[in-house]
Amino acid sequence: MRYSALSIFLNGLFGNRNWAAHWRQPEPKAHYDVIIVGGGGHGLATAYYLSKTFGIRNIAVVEKGYIGSGNVGRNTTIIRSNYLLPGNNPFYEFSMKLWEGLEQDFNFNAMVSQRGVLNLFHSDAQRDAYTRRGNAMRLHGVDAELLDREAVCAMLPFFDYDNARFPIQGGLLQRRGGTVRHDAVAWGYARGADSHGVDILQNCEVTGIRREGGKAVGVETTRGFIGCGKLALAAAGNSSQVVGMAGLKLPIESHVLQAFVSEGLKPFIDSVVTFGAGHFYVSQSDKGGLVFGGDIDGYNSYAQRGNLATVEHVAEAGKAMIPALSRIRVLRSWGGIMDMSMDGSPIIDRVHLDNLYLNAGWCYGGFKATPASGYCFAHLIAKGEPHETAKAFRLDRFQRGYLIDEKGQGAQPNLH
Amino acid sequence: MASRIPCPHCGLRPKEEFTVKGAALQRPEAEAGAQAWHDYVYLRDNPRGAYEEYWHHTSGCRRWLVVARNTVTHEVASCRDAAEVKAVTA
Ligand SMILES: Cc1cc2nc3c(=O)[nH]c(=O)nc-3n(C[C@H](O)[C@H](O)[C@H](O)COP(=O)(O)OP(=O)(O)OC[C@H]3O[C@@H](n4cnc5c(N)ncnc54)[C@H](O)[C@@H]3O)c2cc1C
Ligand SMILES: [Zn+2]
Numbered sequence: 001m002r003y004s005a006l007s008i009f010l011n012g013l014f015g016n017r018n019w020a021a022h023w024r025q026p027e028p029k030a031h032y033d034v035i036i037v038g039g040g041g042h043g044l045a046t047a048y049y050l051s052k053t054f055g056i057r058n059i060a061v062v063e064k065g066y067i068g069s070g071n072v073g074r075n076t077t078i079i080r081s082n083y084l085l086p087g088n089n090p091f092y093e094f095s096m097k098l099w100e101g102l103e104q105d106f107n108f109n110a111m112v113s114q115r116g117v118l119n120l121f122h123s124d125a126q127r128d129a130y131t132r133r134g135n136a137m138r139l140h141g142v143d144a145e146l147l148d149r150e151a152v153c154a155m156l157p158f159f160d161y162d163n164a165r166f167p168i169q170g171g172l173l174q175r176r177g178g179t180v181r182h183d184a185v186a187w188g189y190a191r192g193a194d195s196h197g198v199d200i201l202q203n204c205e206v207t208g209i210r211r212e213g214g215k216a217v218g219v220e221t222t223r224g225f226i227g228c229g230k231l232a233l234a235a236a237g238n239s240s241q242v243v244g245m246a247g248l249k250l251p252i253e254s255h256v257l258q259a260f261v262s263e264g265l266k267p268f269i270d271s272v273v274t275f276g277a278g279h280f281y282v283s284q285s286d287k288g289g290l291v292f293g294g295d296i297d298g299y300n301s302y303a304q305r306g307n308l309a310t311v312e313h314v315a316e317a318g319k320a321m322i323p324a325l326s327r328i329r330v331l332r333s334w335g336g337i338m339d340m341s342m343d344g345s346p347i348i349d350r351v352h353l354d355n356l357y358l359n360a361g362w363c364y365g366g367f368k369a370t371p372a373s374g375y376c377f378a379h380l381i382a383k384g385e386p387h388e389t390a391k392a393f394r395l396d397r398f399q400r401g402y403l404i405d406e407k408g409q410g411a412q413p414n415l416h
Numbered sequence: 417m418a419s420r421i422p423c424p425h426c427g428l429r430p431k432e433e434f435t436v437k438g439a440a441l442q443r444p445e446a447e448a449g450a451q452a453w454h455d456y457v458y459l460r461d462n463p464r465g466a467y468e469e470y471w472h473h474t475s476g477c478r479r480w481l482v483v484a485r486n487t488v489t490h491e492v493a494s495c496r497d498a499a500e501v502k503a504v505t506a
Binding site for chain 2: 249254297299300302303307342399
């Protein structure tokens, strides 16, 4: 079933009772050509591009909970491609281009909103660093504009410009950045993959990886053994656990990141803004709530809930940037488990078994990468070679000394 | 995180007084070679469950501690002075 203005109108006439399910609830088959572990954004996008673009049809996505229950449904929905380093920039820009055509491509409304992402700077040194990053972006064909204080003030007059410690001097703006409705991304990719024959197996936890002669031959799951030709792991915060089943140790720690949403407000902030003097970022959802967050809590965790000290820290940073926030009530907060890699950059690579592929290490920035991550991972699985824009994301880079240290920080809390 | 950590010197103290450093690993010998150092610097067991890590009692006795903690429940099982811990988890 394709969505169109007409189908929405006609279904509306009948009280929206006749919509079909978006994807099937199949029983696991005995064997698939490709099994993808993890039904988050990256796993579902991989299945979508594998089936649609690379022509592999016999695929399963194995998800321990329900799809969208992981980070893809927990993030703060920001997309951008404002990266400095050559290993990162073309990849995130490829992702941005895929976002721009995504809704037409998978025929689903993901509410892609290019409302602009503005990074504030508060000192001369920070201005110079942002100028350098903006120039690097433009050299790669990505849009970037450096705004002075007056230009930022015209956009967002209610910020604390003359804060004694963190005066706002200007900002680096990427107008093509913005937000996307996160769970619609999971649903859109799931529906698209299902329509190309992919089996999405929910409530099916992988508990072991069966190996024979240097190959992965299948996975043990809570719904029985399932055989595979190739095995692709995209388990985000649980990557170390799943890869550990194949006997490999990763340069990754799992940490909790919290996010918050306020009560609904009238239109207040029409772009995404990040504070440059502390870790705080905010946007406003279409329902009116302010969606915001800050740093990871700092200690290893698999708990999907964080600490009050971090809540306080985020609130303080927010109030330093926007004093008016002090009157706003927070409705909800939640946590997600991040696969923090040691250089802060991801891994898309074939690993120590011939047919075992790994997609991990997305830290707190993997949502924006979802389309390109899925595409490049599918490319690697189908063709055996990395996609042009994802060549740098190798696992052995730590051994070879080719770290991609975009921000000079990794999992270690003292580096944040 | 548990909200309090039992420092062996200061007693039960709020966790905000402490700074976490991360996995309590055995530091290799200086001549141990590139592979051993790579493993030490980058690779992590990252367990779901029991875990030993270094915490610094920054706003207290300023001693380095080894805290045994559960990464799922956040419960602290024990807390020892780092100088007293000979063999820690690798
Ligand atoms: C609070 C928060 C805010 C964030 N904000 C942003 C942002 O603004 N912009 C941005 O770009 N990124 C952001 N991120 C990061 C982004 O959400 C993640 O990097 C990204 O979603 C990870 O990829 P995923 O969608 O595939 O992960 P997930 O949705 O977590 O998918 C992994 C799936 O694997 C499943 N799984 C795990 N183990 C097993 C197993 N043994 N068997 C079967 N299935 C298993 C899990 O259940 C899960 O569904 C944020 C993250 C959080 C938590
Ligand atoms: Zn103490």
